Amino acid sequence: MSSASEGAGDAGVMLHPELRADRDEAPKAPNGQRLDHAEGASKPLRVRSEKQPRGARIHGNRPVDQAEAAARFIAAPEHEKMHDERLWDLRQKRDREMHGIPEWEELRTLASSIKEHTLVHLDEYLDQFEANARANGIHVHWAKDAAEHNHIIHRVLADHGAKSLIKSKSMLTEECGFRHYMAAVGIEVIETDLGERIQQLDNEDPSHVVVPAVHKLRTDVAEVFAKTIGTDPDNSDVHYLAEAQRQSNRPLILAADAGMTGCNFAVAETGTFVVCTNEGNADLSANVPKLHIASIGIEKMIPRLEHLAVFVRLLSRSALGSPITQYTSHFRGPREGGEMHIVLVDNGRSARLGMPEFWTSLKCIRCGACMNTCPVYRRSGGLSYGATYSGPIGLIIDPTFNAHKYSNLPFASTLNGSCSNVCPVKINIHEQILAWRRELVKQHEVSFVKKAAMKAAGELLSRPAAYRAAIATADVALAHLPRFVIYNGLNAWGDHREIPHPPKHTFHSWYHANRGAK
Ligand code: SF4
Numbered sequence: 001m002s003s004a005s006e007g008a009g010d011a012g013v014m015l016h017p018e019l020r021a022d023r024d025e026a027p028k029a030p031n032g033q034r035l036d037h038a039e040g041a042s043k044p045l046r047v048r049s050e051k052q053p054r055g056a057r058i059h060g061n062r063p064v065d066q067a068e069a070a071a072r073f074i075a076a077p078e079h080e081k082m083h084d085e086r087l088w089d090l091r092q093k094r095d096r097e098m099h100g101i102p103e104w105e106e107l108r109t110l111a112s113s114i115k116e117h118t119l120v121h122l123d124e125y126l127d128q129f130e131a132n133a134r135a136n137g138i139h140v141h142w143a144k145d146a147a148e149h150n151h152i153i154h155r156v157l158a159d160h161g162a163k164s165l166i167k168s169k170s171m172l173t174e175e176c177g178f179r180h181y182m183a184a185v186g187i188e189v190i191e192t193d194l195g196e197r198i199q200q201l202d203n204e205d206p207s208h209v210v211v212p213a214v215h216k217l218r219t220d221v222a223e224v225f226a227k228t229i230g231t232d233p234d235n236s237d238v239h240y241l242a243e244a245q246r247q248s249n250r251p252l253i254l255a256a257d258a259g260m261t262g263c264n265f266a267v268a269e270t271g272t273f274v275v276c277t278n279e280g281n282a283d284l285s286a287n288v289p290k291l292h293i294a295s296i297g298i299e300k301m302i303p304r305l306e307h308l309a310v311f312v313r314l315l316s317r318s319a320l321g322s323p324i325t326q327y328t329s330h331f332r333g334p335r336e337g338g339e340m341h342i343v344l345v346d347n348g349r350s351a352r353l354g355m356p357e358f359w360t361s362l363k364c365i366r367c368g369a370c371m372n373t374c375p376v377y378r379r380s381g382g383l384s385y386g387a388t389y390s391g392p393i394g395l396i397i398d399p400t401f402n403a404h405k406y407s408n409l410p411f412a413s414t415l416n417g418s419c420s421n422v423c424p425v426k427i428n429i430h431e432q433i434l435a436w437r438r439e440l441v442k443q444h445e446v447s448f449v450k451k452a453a454m455k456a457a458g459e460l461l462s463r464p465a466a467y468r469a470a471i472a473t474a475d476v477a478l479a480h481l482p483r484f485v486i487y488n489g490l491n492a493w494g495d496h497r498e499i500p501h502p503p504k505h506t507f508h509s510w511y512h513a514n515r516g517a518k
Contacts, residue, residue, distance in 0.1 A: 050078045052220040055204070055383025061405050063445075064387065066412045067492070070380030073215075074496050083215055084379055087372040090211075093321020094369055094422065101313070111314055112426035114307050115363035118268075119353060125268040125301045126344065132271025136333035139341040146176035149345050153178070153260070153293055154185055156341050160291050162187065162257035168275065168282035169193040170262025171209055171366060172295050172345060175388045190252045192281035194245060201228040207382030207390065210319045210368040215381045259285035261331075263296040264365070265311055269304045272332045273342070276315060276325040283329050290338040294331065298349050299362040311365060314424035319367040352400050357435040361396045363425040370419035370429055376412050385409060392419035396432045399440070407445035410436035468508055475502035 053076040056069035074080050098104045118125055130140045139156075143149035149172075157165065165182065167173070167189055179200065182189045191197040195212040199205065202224045206212030213221070218236040225241055226233035229248040235241075261282045266273040273294060275282040286292045302308060316325045334340035353359050371377045371391030382390035387398040387406055395413055398406040410433050419429040440446050460467050478486065479502055487494045505513070 050076050050217075052076070052216060053079055053381065055207070055381070056386030058386055061402070063405060063407045064385070064409070066380070066384050066386065066408050069384035069386065070376075070412070071495065073381040073384055074379060078217060079215065079381070080379055082217055083381055086214060087378045090319075090321055091369070091372040091422070094318055094372070095321075097317040097321050097323065101317070107310055107314055108424055108426050111310050111365075111424055112363060114302060114310060115425050116360065118301050118303055119299065119359065119362050122298065122301065122353065125303055126298060128268040129266055129271055129301060130344070132269065133342055134271070136271050137340070138271065138333055139339070141341065141343045143343050143345045143347070145347050146345075149176045149295065149343055149347065150178055150181040152343050153295075153341075154181070154187070156291075156293060157187055157258055160258065160339075162291065164188040164190065164252070164256045165258045165260055166190045166192050166253050166256040166285045166288065167260040168262065168277060168285045169196045169206070169212065170260075170295055171206070171388065172262055172297050172347075173260075174205060175347060176295075176345070178295075190249065190256065192249070192253060192285050193277070193279060194242060194281075197245060197249060198224060201225070205383065205388070208368055208371055209366045209389070215383060253284055253288055256289050258291040258293065259287070259289045260293045260295065261285050263294055263300050264315070265302050265308055266296050266300045267303075267305050267308065268301055270332070272305075272330055273300075274308060274312075275329050275331065276312070276327065277329070278320075278326045280327045283327060286329070286331060287335070290335075291341075292331070292334070292338065293341045293343065295343050295345060297345050297347070299364075315365055315367055318369040318422065318424040348401055352397075355400070357439070358396060358400060358432055360427055361393065361400075361429075361432060363427055364393055364397075365425055366393075367424055369422040369424065373418045373422050375414060375416070375418075380412070385412070392429045392433065393427070396429065396436060399436055403440065403443055403445055407440050410434075410440065411450075468506075471506060475506075478502050 053069075053072045056064050056066060058064065073083075101107065133140050141152045141156075143152055163186070165187055169191070173179070179189050189200075191200045193212070195214070196206060198213040198216065198221055199207075202216075207215045216224075218238055218241065221241055222231065222233055222236040225231040225244060229244060231241065231244045261275050263273045264276045273296060275286075275294075277283075286294075302311065312324065312328060316322050331340070349362060352362060368391070370393050371382070374392050377391040385391070385394055385398070387394055387401075387409065389397045392413060395409045398409055413430065413433050415430045415434060417430045420427065420431070423429060437446075441451065460470060478499060486499065493499075
């Protein structure tokens with residue numbers, strides 16, 4: 001009988017030997033290979049008790065019902081609690097980092113002005129970037145939309161006879177439906193970011209721009225891996241799961257014909273670009289195969305290399321509350337014997353640049369801080385938005401792609417302004433969300449019931465006497481009406497919450513009684 005200590009001796013140093021069951025074998029991958037970094041073998045760390053709630057149901061071009069998907073997420077309390085706490089933890093870490101930088105607000109202002117300046121002169125900086133990138137030996141392509149982006153990359157891969165592609169995480173490729181396109185033309189895409197790979201294996205989109213599988217419990221991941229790479233479904237030890245995935249993905253990475261990355265910042269004066277990751281996976285995608293393709297949204301430009309420092313200081317602190325990403329990789333040109341291609345993608349960005357109320361959303365550096373702080377996002381999960389971009393920034397970007405389909409999204413916000421406060425490039429997010437609501441009313445994309453309710457609320461709130469009378473009546477009604485009259489299908493708000501007991505006095509009545517005469 002192998003004991004825990006014998007097993008640990010075989011596997012090297014075990015960080016938490018107490019997690020191993022008495023009869024456990026040393027941890028092994030499905031192919032029998034040892035998993036040297038894994039800590040547990042088959043002892044379930046927690047019995048699976050709750051199914052993962054799935055995202056919004058998409059029905060063609062019909063408006064996505066975010067509220068319905070959010071209700072399903074809230075109805076899964078383990079998921080909701082974990083998601084809320086995990087993201088709030090990131091927000092708190094971000095705050096700690098922010099307090100460690102006395103010039104934080106100056107950095108935000110600087111980042112905002114650099115981005116605004118670049119966007120105002122975007123045509124010039126794009127030309128400069130292209131000329132310098134070509135001079136560095138890079139092939140530069142331009143794609144006006146998602147279809148052109150996918151065709152261009154397919155053509156490059158076909159020219160090289162490439163049948164498999166390793167890829168680091170890129171929201172732009174999600175926007176372009178790239179993986180689906182590649183599957184249709186018979187090219188295998190392998191995600192190299194762990195969270196993104198989990199989502200790929202589960203056939204789900206990323207739910208967050210930085211932590212794509214943040215909505216999943218580790219038991220959910222154990223289930224996905226058991227089905228797809230043959231791990232033990234009862235072992236949800238994170239080290240075991242990560243190592244098993246590593247063993248399964250590594251041969252695919254080493255054998256891939258081509259590699260692909262996104263881009264965090266493209267520097268016009270040098271024609272170079274920078275990719276920030278914490279797993280080093282972009283470096284694998286860029287350096288293992290000889291062919292490297294990078295998809296770059298045109299808003300990723302910054303004028304000069306010296307500007308990069310401003311964004312690098314802000315990005316990881318805002319995203320994860322860490323001083324810097326583990327890898328900040330600069331790509332300048334093809335390596336010896338290799339080839340590098342860049343696809344500069346518009347896909348609606350020029351149109352957004354022409355929208356007076358929404359153009360500054362192009363400053364976004366995709367740090368995810370607005371999502372981590374948003375009470376709606378934290379409690380409803382990113383997949384409830386049914387769109388590429390979720391959370392507060394998604395409420396602005398998604399309707400620019402399709403105002404009808406995403407017409408419900410700008411209403412999934414409390415407009416508390418926390419998103420704008422944490423945004424490292426000072427986008428006035430909550431004001432733009434409000435502007436979208438006005439715009440959707442103008443475009444007749446708001447339902448009759450919602451419009452009528454808002455109109456009635458507006459009338460009431462603009463008449464103080466009527467408002468006070470209504471509040472007094474409501475307080476009496478809440479105190480005396482039977483429960484079924486208050487909590488029924490017409491009260492969506494009360495589906496998930498108890499209405500607080502009405503206070504004896506309203507602020508107005510207290511003020512009138514205590515201070516009114518003074
Ligand atoms: S809008 Fe601001 S906070 Fe939100 S992801 Fe973009 S840069 Fe980060």
